[in-house]
Amino acid sequence: MQYNSSHFLCETIVPKNEIIVSRTDLKGIITYVNDTFAQISGYEADELIGEHHNIVRHPDMPKTVFKELWESLQKNTKWSGYIKNLRKDQGFYWVYAEISGVHKENKLVEYKSLRTPITFEKKLEYQIKYDKLRLKTNDYVRKVIYEKIN
Template identity: 60%
Template sequence: MIEYNESEFLVETEVPEDELIISRTNLKGNITYANETFCVISGYHEEDLLGKPHNIVRHPDMPSAAFEDLWSTIKSGKQWVGIVKNMRKDKGFYWVKAIVSGVYKNGELVEYKSLRTPISYETKLKYQRLYDKMRSENNERTRKVIYE
């Protein structure tokens, strides 16, 4: 079990209803494009994101099975849709519905794109509980918030 101070991982950034978070990666998952909304919501400057693995925003609450499913789906040429909790640079978090798919030129896969939109409070609660259960069942790290 990993322990964190009470201030870590507790501040949520809401994704505005009228915003769309967009990013692209190369085939290895390194960021090649991040729109301004992605930068603002994640708390990173564009230069901090470009060339970095997209999992720079992976929140520790996300079960590894979710990303195994994502990679399996997109590598098979299909579109993946799922709910993701991401971590900001300041260790806050934000929830999104993610749509990830391949980008093809002349029939050849050249990169991946991800479009992310806000989700409801009820959906966040549902998936937080689901992901906590998945991590526990798969013996993945869990966290305990320490109040000082």
């Protein structure tokens, strides 16, 4: 996996008082997004609908975080945590996410996710934590290379 765009290093700040909302089916396919999600992610809403939610998964995110997320949801437990997402232009944005099941007539029918902005300190804390976790689990690790190309 290689990203050669300078945008990969550009952060989009989620505005204060904004909530990013999405819903997915039970397999993680997006069925609804609010305008804030589309705007922050750099996609049009119709580009997101029908795609798997991992369309915005940033490679800095350890696989174990999503394993834990899905295990929690399958146990009918709400999951919450800090996530770095990938924008369409290869930039990124950080959020605090709360994900839970939606039930109709006592049957789980979909998942909803509410995401809010986080502080710079939390972003730094979790970037360091996730970097260490990816090293520990032999996951992808970020490497920056400067080279002269003739």
